[in-house]
Amino acid sequence: MPVSDGLPVTLARSDADGFDITVRRRSTAAGEAHELIVNAMFAMDSVDTSSEVALADLVPSDAATALVGGWGSGSPPTGWRSVSPGRGSTGSSFRRP
Numbered sequence: 001m002p003v004s005d006g007l008p009v010t011l012a013r014s015d016a017d018g019f020d021i022t023v024r025r026r027s028t029a030a031g032e033a034h035e036l037i038v039n040a041m042f043a044m045d046s047v048d049t050s051s052e053v054a055l056a057d058l059v060p061s062d063a064a065t066a067l068v069g070g071w072g073s074g075s076p077p078t079g080w081r082s083v084s085p086g087r088g089s090t091g092s093s094f095r096r097p
Contacts, residue, residue, distance in 0.1 A: 002083050005037060006026070006027045006028070008024040008025065008026040008035065009024060009025050009026070010022055010023075010024050011023045011024060011025055011034075019038060020037075020038070020040065021033070021036070021037070021038055022036075022037040022038075023037075024037060029045060030047075033045050033046050033047045033048045042086060
């Protein structure tokens with residue numbers, strides 16, 4: 001579904017449990033992107049996944065598997081291989097070779 005005028009479109013919103021959580025869709029040069037807004041503050045989107053990769057980099061070296069929540073980080077961090085559907089999934093799971 002196209003986003004009109006380049007403005008974000010609210011797809012879902014909830015204020016349950018005292019948190020105002022909104023999921024929006026917006027246009028980018030590469031296509032559509034999804035955003036998560038929590039209590040009126042930008043939390044993450046499906047375009048920049050560097051925070052998911054940074055979290056995976058913090059996993060202790062003796063851990064065999066890490067599950068990193070997000071919209072999918074695409075390529076696994078250095079030293080890991082992906083065991084998830086990849087970009088566009090609801091999270092990414094990485095395993096050390």
